[in-house]
Amino acid sequence: MTESHIGTVYLVGAGPGDPNLLTVKAQRLLMECDALVYDSLVPKELLDLVVDSCECKFVGKRRGHHSLPQKKINSILVEMARRHSCVVRLKGGDPFLFGRGAEEAAYLDSHGISVEVVPGITAGIAVPAYVGIPVTHRLAGSSITFVTGHEEKDKRRPIVNWRALAKASDGLVIYMGVHNLEYIVDELVAGGLNPSTSAAIIQQGTVVGQRFIKAPLKQLVKEVDNLEFISPSIILIGEVVDFQTQACSPEPANVTMPI
Numbered sequence: 001m002t003e004s005h006i007g008t009v010y011l012v013g014a015g016p017g018d019p020n021l022l023t024v025k026a027q028r029l030l031m032e033c034d035a036l037v038y039d040s041l042v043p044k045e046l047l048d049l050v051v052d053s054c055e056c057k058f059v060g061k062r063r064g065h066h067s068l069p070q071k072k073i074n075s076i077l078v079e080m081a082r083r084h085s086c087v088v089r090l091k092g093g094d095p096f097l098f099g100r101g102a103e104e105a106a107y108l109d110s111h112g113i114s115v116e117v118v119p120g121i122t123a124g125i126a127v128p129a130y131v132g133i134p135v136t137h138r139l140a141g142s143s144i145t146f147v148t149g150h151e152e153k154d155k156r157r158p159i160v161n162w163r164a165l166a167k168a169s170d171g172l173v174i175y176m177g178v179h180n181l182e183y184i185v186d187e188l189v190a191g192g193l194n195p196s197t198s199a200a201i202i203q204q205g206t207v208v209g210q211r212f213i214k215a216p217l218k219q220l221v222k223e224v225d226n227l228e229f230i231s232p233s234i235i236l237i238g239e240v241v242d243f244q245t246q247a248c249s250p251e252p253a254n255v256t257m258p259i
């Protein structure tokens with residue numbers, strides 16, 4: 001393929017695990033693409049949608065192993081786009097939410113490669129919904145903050161100001177927060193959040209193996225530790241947790257997610 005025939009890279013959201021949460025556009029692209037570059041937290045059922053001739057490359061992190069450096073992933077995408085007309089870059093949840101989608105888009109654009117984002121259903125909304133928790137409620141939560149509990153040391157902006165968040169948002173949806181939970185809770189309480197505020201954690205939501213507990217904020221750390229909650233988990237803090245209604249929660253999908 002010559003430079004003038006460089007392909008398009010689609011940054012596609014895979015949703016949070018249950019394959020039924022894939023968008024129609026994402027499904028079509030998976031069935032049409034001739035190259036697929038995918039992450040962890042993507043169920044095998046989605047990979048099965050591609051045609052036999054599709055060149056597939058895993059670039060995610062497997063437990064106990066390091067993920068590929070972002071620079072390496074960027075060059076793989078460029079190289080794939082030079083050989084294929086339709087490249088799907090499949091990411092868990094939504095590609096622009098804690099997914100480095102914007103970094104990849106900028107890199108591809110700077111190399112003259114056309115790139116299009118296909119939003120996906122983010123774990124922060126779908127995972128609570130699978131246990132019947134709404135992330136907002138007219139009576140309890142008019143604001144919700146999506147926040148990462150894991151920040152890289154070399155990040156060129158201030159770390160999360162948990163103390164300020166304690167007062168600034170009715171609800172918090174924390175991604176990647178399990179390992180830093182004790183610190184996060186201490187900071188929130190120091191910032192004025194009532195230690196008896198309702199909280200919940202959901203591990204591996206939307207698929208078999210889903211685990212869930214609710215506890216007041218001050219007890220959550222101990223419970224998470226005792227019950228050995230691990231990644232991937234979503235932590236929810238705020239009064240919305242009290243509005244859980246299991247009547248509407250779907251069955252987790254009977255699929256296995258490589259995590």
Ligand SMILES: C[S@@+](CC[C@H](N)C(=O)[O-])C[C@H]1O[C@@H](n2cnc3c(N)ncnc32)[C@H](O)[C@@H]1O
Binds near residue numbers: 092093177202206
């Ligand atoms: C790197 S972030 C990617 C988020 C993704 N882009 C999204 O929009 O959902 C990965 C984190 O998302 C959360 N997550 C993703 N899938 C999940 C699931 N099925 N159950 C619980 N948490 C999940 C966890 O906090 C996990 O550590």
